Amino acid sequence: MAAPVGTFHPGAAPFGNFINYYSFNPPEKRIRFLPDDLLRVISNVGRKRNVAVLDVGCNAGNLTEALYLHLTKPNLSQAEETEDSLTHAASTDEANDDISNTAEMSHLSRDSLSVSVNVLGCDIDETLIFRAHESNSFPKNIAYRTVDFMCDASRQSNLTEFLSSRDSETIDRFDLVCCFSITMWIHLQHGDAGLRKFLTEAARLSRYLLVEPQPWKCYKSALRRVRKVGIENSWRFTELTMRENVDENIRDYLTSACQMELVRTLGETHWERKLLLFRNTSDTDS
Incomplete structure (x- = not known):
């Protein structure tokens, strides 16, 4: 499924699909x-x-x-x-x-x-x-x-x-x-259950998993952007139960339900997003 085609403000990309993303968040900020x-x-x-x-x-x-x-x-x-x-x-x-x-x-x-x-x-x-x-x-x-x-x-x-x-x-x-910085968009589009499914599948597919979860303040900023430009969206913001500690919830879910162990926190970006490297404990080659 492709992102819906239509007229929407570039600052309110509903899937995080910003057309100029790397102009305000260059690759070297994570690399x-x-x-x-x-x-x-x-x-x-x-x-x-x-x-x-x-x-x-x-x-x-x-x-x-x-x-x-x-x-x-x-x-x-x-x-x-x-x-x-x-x-x-x-x-x-x-x-x-x-x-x-x-x-x-x-x-x-x-x-x-x-x-x-x-x-x-x-x-x-x-x-x-x-x-x-x-x-x-x-x-x-x-x-x-x-x-x-x-x-x-x-x-x-x-x-x-x-x-x-x-x-x-x-x-x-x-x-x-x-x-990299996609968990919030999955969460907003698919709710708590969708986020858990995403994490489960990402973990199942990986020997090592590198996640940069957005903290709750990013959700509130995204909501303000779409409200400012009057964009309708299908986000499930009001239904979410994982909120203020969502980045910690993601880490805990991966380690408790997905057979992952946290190898190291690699750093924290200028937007206060942590880069978390996990290892799949079920993989005998790791």
Whole structure:
């Protein structure tokens, strides 16, 4: 299902599908909190040769591409640093005893370079996905699809097909699923039960799950925006029971009902949104 086509104020996008989103929330605002060794973590220190990443609610793909670059570039730098260490050690007589150890490290770094990173960005808005396709700098490694994540048929067919086509080592789970600032929109559109379903499915699909939940003040700001421009919407704001502590409710639900454990809080953005990295405890490869 695509976002409804019609006339609406860009500041009141009902699905969070802002046409100019990255002009006021650039990718680097989130990317700077991601660990440099994130690829090593999700690839089991390079033992997985094909890593699959899902970015849910990717908008026009700017953050998706920045995520791909973050996952791939640090490995290249690490390998270059290790090669420099090897060269330095080999040129020093007293370091001869360490050469074999350094060579082994170099071999591991070369191995990490052979990890293939494939990213799928999905969004409910066809126009945004079209723009993502048009600006895709890495079409061999990044794909975009229009997906209604809350529709079982749309989600299952698109995600399974992607995993199968990219030689993923599993056909039912991504190594990393990212949910950047989309929980509020799911919650407003589908209510408490819908949010729980979303979290359950995102957790089931992931070995590692990165979530940036919006706190309650963001809900109130969104409501003020639509009221200001007089936009009618189908939000279920008045029905919600998860409110003031909704970001904590999300964390607690993932850990208590979805077999996830919180690995670390990576940071907090300028909008006071926390980046939470979870690990799926049911996954034997994690």
